[in-house]
Amino acid sequence: MDEDEIRKSAALEDRHWWYAERRAMLRRRLRDLTPGRALDVGCGGGGNTAVLRELGWRVTGLEYSPEAARLARSRGLPIMRGDARRLPVASSSQDLVVSTDMWEHIDDDAAVARETVRVLRPGGEVLVAVPCSMSLWSGHDVALGHVRRYERAELLALLASVGLEVHDVRSWNVLLRPVVRARRRSNTSESEMERVAAPLNAALRAVVASERVLPVHRLPGVSLVVRARKP
Template sequence: MDAETFAVEAAIEQDHWWFRGRRRLLASEIARLGLPPGAEILDVGTSTGTNLRLLRELGHQRVSALDSSQIAIDYVAAKGLGRVRLGDICALPWPDDSFDMVLVTDVIEHVDDDAAALAEVARVLRPGGAAIVTVPCFPSLWGLQDRVAHHKRRYRMGGLCDRITASGLRIDRKFHFNFLLFPAIWGARRMLELIKPDIASENQINTPFINAILSGIFRLDITTAPWLRPPFGVSALVRARKIRT
């Protein structure tokens, strides 16, 4: 991402409706895994630390993290959220079968070779371990945020699942989320394409009132999405496991 975009994320991720809601969703999905005490966890693409904040709140102690940007790593250090290694998801600096869970949240859309990235995630997972992957969905939603975040693509669920399966992982849970706001976000992005505001991130378009309203909508969304399984959403979540041999 651009340096300005990292700066915006670092400033808002603790309280912004999107980041808080996604942490709530991930907390629910992590709880479903029933991880053992002392589970080894890897957060790939840590960015400015939102997942490290979540894992700390959940009481996980054995957490490793990696990001490809020194700017992001410096923000994490300044927040006191832990040590992050500088590296590439396509060449993870850990041996085979190292982790019980790998978080890959809004990461692989930044990578030229997403198949290689997912293969690396599968490699470092222990047999029976789980990967939780989230991505932005639907090319029709392409806009400012995709450009400033240096996205390579937005996904369709089928294509995402094909890539994950090809990595050697077995999918056991999948759903779209942020579906309630899909029409509003589609319309807002078309408007932004017309007016071209001078901003570093869509996340700057917010006020305390808007944040409260959208937080309530997104809370309802992430509560209902896992069992409604809507056919569309701004994002998708897939949970997959490394098959025991």
């Protein structure tokens, strides 16, 4: 992702419906865990890092992009620069590793998965969220620097290959998938992360929020969210 896209995403992060509901999803998926030491890999502007801190975790954000790291630090967050394929973190030192919408940017995602396992303590947890379904591939993915969208079986096989035990996998942003699919058929080169008028922003957030109570998590969505454990 280039620096202009990074700055645009950071400017949207506090209010945009997609980011707001992703933070809400993160809170729900982690509320059963006792806070400890956490690493937010590919933290971007630091929105999820801030959520982890609010939940009581001793969290450090890790970011490859110097511009994204600068923006996250400007929020008063503890951020280190580093490569997810070679984490500058001691082995077995983390109780939780979170990585949302980052693995799809890296060719060697197997190296990221191996490093995630290395830094987790035995019994530690990982939460990974990624865009799913190559049938949704579009100019949006190209603009954001994606190298893939994940199929469910592909992601689960990758996690199993490094020894992680998956105990929760679900789709996210299910109800808006038809809208996303229709829009992306004509999108050849542009990111869809843009400012949305307040009424539409509230409506889109309400649609995604309704998935909290509807039994839709096994249906195809726009993203996959997985919780797994290191034995």
